[in-house]
Structure formats: C-alpha cells, structure tokens
Amino acid sequence: DAGVIQSPRHEVTEMGQEVTLRCKPISGHDYLFWYRQTMMRGLELLIYFNNNVPIDDSGMPEDRFSAKMPNASFSTLKIQPSEPRDSAVYFCASSSPLGQGVDIQYFGAGTRLSVL
Amino acid sequence: DAKTTQPTSMDCAEGRAANLPCNHSTISGNEYVYWYRQIHSQGPQYIIHGLKNNETNEMASLIITEDRKSSTLILPHATLRDTAVYYCIVRGGKTSYDKVIFGPGTSLSVIP
Numbered sequence: 001d002a003g004v005i006q007s008p009r010h011e012v013t014e015m016g017q018e019v020t021l022r023c024k025p026i027s028g029h030d031y032l033f034w035y036r037q038t039m040m041r042g043l044e045l046l047i048y049f050n051n052n053v054p055i056d057d058s059g060m061p062e063d064r065f066s067a068k069m070p071n072a073s074f075s076t077l078k079i080q081p082s083e084p085r086d087s088a089v090y091f092c093a094s095s096s097p098l099g100q101g102v103d104i105q106y107f108g109a110g111t112r113l114s115v116l
Numbered sequence: 117d118a119k120t121t122q123p124t125s126m127d128c129a130e131g132r133a134a135n136l137p138c139n140h141s142t143i144s145g146n147e148y149v150y151w152y153r154q155i156h157s158q159g160p161q162y163i164i165h166g167l168k169n170n171e172t173n174e175m176a177s178l179i180i181t182e183d184r185k186s187s188t189l190i191l192p193h194a195t196l197r198d199t200a201v202y203y204c205i206v207r208g209g210k211t212s213y214d215k216v217i218f219g220p221g222t223s224l225s226v227i228p
Contacts, residue, residue, distance in 0.1 A: 004159075042218060043154075043218040101148065107159030109158060110158075
C-alpha cells in the first residue's frame with residue numbers, strides 16, 4: 001500500500017482565500033484523523049471520522065474550518081476564509097482497530113500551509 | 117490533560133543504546149502505551165506498543181515497569197537517522213478510539 005496520501009505537499013495562499021487540503025487514507029482503514037502542527041501548540045487533533053461519519057470535531061478551531069469524508073477513500077479539510085494564523089503543517093492519519101483496544105495510526109507526509 | 121511526561125531532550129552517541137523514559141502514573145488497567153516518532157518534516161511514525169509485558173520489534177524494545185506507571189523505549193544501536201522527536205502516548209480500553217494526545221515529546225539527538 002502507498003500509505004496515507006496527502007495533497008498538496010505545500011500550499012501558499014493569501015489571506016481571505018479558500019484552501020482545500022486532501023487526503024486519501026490507507027485502503028481498508030475505517031478511521032481517518034486530521035491534525036494540525038505548529039511550533040506553539042504542537043500536534044493537535046482537529047477532527048476524526050469513523051466509517052466516513054464525523055465523530056468528534058471539538059478540535060476544529062472555528063467555523064472557518066470544515067472537513068468532509070464523502071467516501072472511504074477521500075477526505076478534505078477546508079479553510080474559508082484563510083488567515084495568517086492558520087499557517088501550519090496539516091497531517092492526515094488513518095487507522096483500523098486491531099482488536100483488544102489496539103489502534104495504530106498511520107500518518108501522511110503532511111501539507112505545509114502558508115497564509116500570507 | 118497530559119497523561120504522560122517525558123524529558124524535553126536527550127543526546128545519544130551513534131551506535132550506543134538510546135533509552136527514552138516516559139512516566140504515565142495515572143495509566144488505567146486497560147490502557148496501552150504507544151510510542152511514535154517524528155523525523156523532521158515528516159509525519160509521525162508508529163514504533164511500538166505494549167500493555168504489561170515487554171515488547172520488541174525490528175525498530176525498538178519497550179520496557180514497562182511492573183506497576184505500569186512508567187516505561188522506557190530502547191533503540192539498541194542508535195544511528196543518525198534516529199534523530200527525531202519521540203512521543204509516548206497512553207490510550208485504550210473502551211475509549212480506544214478517543215483522541216490521541218500528543219504531548220511535546222522528547223527530542224533525541226544522535227551524535228556522531
């Protein structure tokens with residue numbers, strides 16, 4: 001398997017523009033996670049899905065952020081409008097429970113977002 | 117709330133064993149200890165996990181104390197490519213699919 005695939009790898013945009021980050025999870029995984037990483041706050045969980053359904057979005061910073069998972073092989077994280085403080089590396093991860101409460105997450109390479 | 121505490125940084129000589137400690141004094145009986153690492157500019161990578169017994173795989177060994185309040189990740193022969201931030205995470209049980217809390221981790225520098 002190619003692993004979790006994220007696109008684009010780098011995104012530079014101007015304040016106020018809409019940004020869409022994309023993620024293809026590992027085939028067969030039924031959990032998908034979106035994280036944000038900054039120097040100040042470290043790695044934060046934004047939202048996660050189970051079987052394409054959002055389970056917990058309490059980490060989403062504000063209404064400008066939205067995430068969708070229209071099918072098992074694709075998810076998007078959208079920021080509209082974007083602001084300079086949204087500049088960060090955004091990671092997508094997927095997992096499939098192994099039983100007995102064990103769950104290993106596999107991360108993509110991330111999207112580095114710069115909002116000017 | 118952070119469930120684990122780790123040293124901020126550590127150094128290790130190349131070829132020597134790197135021993136990374138983690139305290140998880142509030143761990144509950146059904147929670148696992150997981151270790152991930154993040155090499156610069158890459159996504160976090162799973163290393164190993166354990167419940168009670170010591171575990172070993174091709175990447176590392178995990179030693180969990182008998183009272184399960186602390187653990188140590190051992191990289192037996194550290195190389196320069198092992199320079200990374202190492203995260204110790206506790207989760208499991210019926211909240212197995214609860215949020216994964218990544219703390220600041222330990223920044224390991226392997227020195228030639």
